[in-house]
Amino acid sequence: MIRFENVSVRYEEDTEPTLRNLDLTVPEGELVLLVGPSGVGKSTLLNAVSGLVPHFTGGTLTGRVTVDGRDTRTHPPRELADVVGTVGQDPSAHFVTDTVEDELAYGMESLGLAPGVMRRRVEETLDLLGLAELRDRPIATLSGGQRQRVAIGSVLTPHPKVLVLDEPTSALDPSAAEDVLAVLQRLVHDLGTTVLLAEHRLERVVQYADQVLLLPDAVMGPPSAVMSVSPIHPPVVTLGRLAGWTPLPLTVRDARRRAGGLKERLEPLIGTGVPAGPLPRSSPHALGRGGGGRSGGFSLFSRRRRRPQDGQPHPATPLVLTTSLHVRRARVEALRTIDLRVDPGETVALMGRNGAGKSTLLATLVGMIAPTSGTVRVAGRAPHATDPRELIRQVGLVPQxxxxxxxxxxxxxxxxxxxxxxxxxxxxxxxxxxxxxxxxxxxxxxxxxxxxxxxxxxxxxxxxxxPPLLLLDEPTRGLDYAAKARLVEHLRALAADGHAIVLATHDVELAAELAHRVVILADGEVVADGPTAEVVVSSPAFSPQVAKVLAPQPWLTVEQVERALEEAR
Incomplete structure (x- = not known):
């Protein structure tokens, strides 16, 4: 279906080609996963399939790329639109209409499909991606994850033979990501659609791939074989390497079946003083409070909370304090009765499904949105009423x-x-x-x-x-595992220096590694607020892979397991 023949791509400003001498074939009806570090050329490869390289992006393409027999050098993207559906890393850049339903229909209208066919496919796609209740919503009012689902739906409705997807689940909550991947599986298995996708969150997708293509070396093969040599791999593979399992597991289920011996080795280590959960704020090695704010600290080894009355009172001045916060945006009540406290040195992860209000809460804390009712204080100030030049010294926001x-x-x-x-x-x-x-x-x-x-x-x-308060909205979107690990270390150092960090994320592995506390939002309300080890383990949707594999033991990350085994030697 897709053929690369000695393909190289070089952009004018680069001294080295982004892709070099690529020679491979993607068979019809397979799901092929692209794996590699950030900036290695995954997006360039995908754009070469859709014809965007070189017709839109510029640069020089040598060699030959064919899709369903069409040469992309002589067929620009508009002449491939009936064969290839593309969703890039920034879905908003592709929208051409104002509402969800119109966007789903636009591609079919461009291809001249009959109105009856368009109506049926729109309804099918609304149901497949859980978009029915959003059909009349303006796209501008949707959350980042909701927009990503609309973008995916807009390329599904024309029923292309090839789907090219760049980070398709990066802005989706775990449940929505599973729904999208289930749809892709149905397209591959039932309709013979060829799917080529790049994704950094391998824990979500590697088990669904028929083949994995590792860049920059262009190693292509079955997922288990490629993961055994890939420097980039999901936590369950990292755990398998640590335990010496052969073949390496790709799913939680496979890992659980092999985890008996490892759990026996770890069982005596529970309660020996090796931290489970994120590293504490006080030191990279000492067993600290592990949590903060309203919830207090928590250690899975002690099996109890240390509340303020246990001799560790809250700091006198929290960096964030909201009381009965309500925010209405247009017709939507985005936040309702939010009571939140974040103290210096504390890292809090905001989690919840797409559209739950996470980004709205961050925007309110940085003063971009004024509360409808209730109070917001950041470093003792009302952010929406504070001079931005003064506020920026106290709070920094990295948006989606x-x-x-x-x-x-x-x-x-x-x-x-x-x-x-x-x-x-x-x-x-x-x-x-x-x-x-x-x-x-x-x-x-x-x-x-x-x-x-x-x-x-x-x-x-x-x-x-x-800034004393750092707000991050999906901070690991598009980051490979190595870059994420470097970010985690830097944020840990900031927290140890007394900075407060609030991050909105769908990355359950990041929350397990970094957050002292997890706050889960649903429909604008707080439905859970507590130590990370308690909250994520109690929810299958937000539980990290290691916790699922080693349950009911208290480990959340491979780092904790490795540290415990090293301490026992």
């Missing part, structure tokens, strides 16, 4: 769309501006970029970076100011 923070023409210029705005020493921001994102040249334009690279740059810009 990192380009909203990037205005300069080069990475170096962005970093120089960030240093000047923050009053930091020259080179501070650039050092952060090098830490989070090694190998990016100073003269690179931000728009030429991948989505994950742009996110890392935006993070560095905000982190340069070291």
């Amino acid at each position: 769309e990192p380009r909203d923070l990037l205005y300069a023409d080069t990475v170096a210029a962005e970093c120089a501006a960030a240093d000047a705005d923050a009053g930091a020493a020259d080179g501070t921001c650039r050092a952060l970029v090098s830490e989070l994102l090694p190998g990016v040249a100073d003269d690179t334009h931000p728009r030429d970076l991948s989505e994950g690279q742009r996110l890392a740059l935006a993070l560095a810009v905000v982190l340069t100011g070291r």
Whole structure:
């Protein structure tokens, strides 16, 4: 169905080609997963299939790419639209209509399908992706995850032979991601659709792949074989490598079947003082409070909470304090009766399904939205009534769309501006970029970076100011595991220095590694608020892979298991 014949792609500003001598075939009716570090060329490969490279993106393509027999060099994207459906990393860039239902129908209208066919397919897609209740909503009012589902639906309705998806689940909550992947499975198995997708959250998708393509080496084969050599792999594979399991498991179910021996080794280590749950705020190694705010700390080894009356009172001045907070946006009551406290040194993960109100809460804390009723205080101030020039010294926000923070023409210029705005020493921001994102040249334009690279740059810009309160909206979207690990270490260091961090995320593995507390929102209300180890384990949707494999033992991450085994030696 898709054939790459000695394909190389070089952009004018690059000294080395993004893709080099790629020679491979993607058979019809298979789901092929692209794996590789951020910036390695996954998006370029996908765009070459849809014809966007080189017709839209520029650059030089040598070799030959054919899709269903059509050569992409002689067939621009409009002549491939009936064969290839594409959803890029930024779904909003593809929308051409105002409402959900119109967007789902637009592609079919362009192909001249009959009205009856269009109506039936729109209804099918609304049901498949859980969009029925949003059919009349303006796209501009949707959350990032809801927009991603609409974008996927808009390319499903024309029934293309090939689907090209770039990070299709990155902005989706775990349940919505499972629904989308189930739809893709049905298309592959029942209709013979060929699916080519790139995804960094391998824990969600690797078990569904027929083949995995590892870049930059272009190693292609069955998932278990490629994962055995890939430097990028999900937690369940990392756990399998640590335990010496052969073949490596790709699913929680496979890992649970082999985990008996490992659980026997770990059982005596419970209660020996090795932390389970995120590393405590006080030290990278000491067993600290592990939680904060209203919930107090928690250790799964002690099996009890340490509440303020246990001799550890709250700090006198929390960095965040909301009381009976209500926010109405247009016709939607986005937040209802939110009582939230975040203390210095505390990391809180906001979780919940798409549209639950997470981004709205962050926007309210940074003063972008005024409360309808109730109170909001950030460092003792009402953010919506505070001069932004004063507020920015107290709180920094990295939004879902990192380009909203990037205005300069080069990475170096962005970093120089960030240093000047923050009053930091020259080179501070650039050092952060090098830490989070090694190998990016100073003269690179931000728009030429991948989505994950742009996110890392935006993070560095905000982190340069070291604000006492840091707000992050989907901070690992587009980041590979190595980049995420570097970000986690930096955020841990900030929390240890007394900075408070509130992050809205669908990444359950990130919450398990980093958050002291998890707050789950549903329909604008807090439905759970407590120590990470309690909240995520109690919910199958938000439980990390290691917790599912080793339940009922208290381990949440491979890092904790490895640390415990090392302490026992």
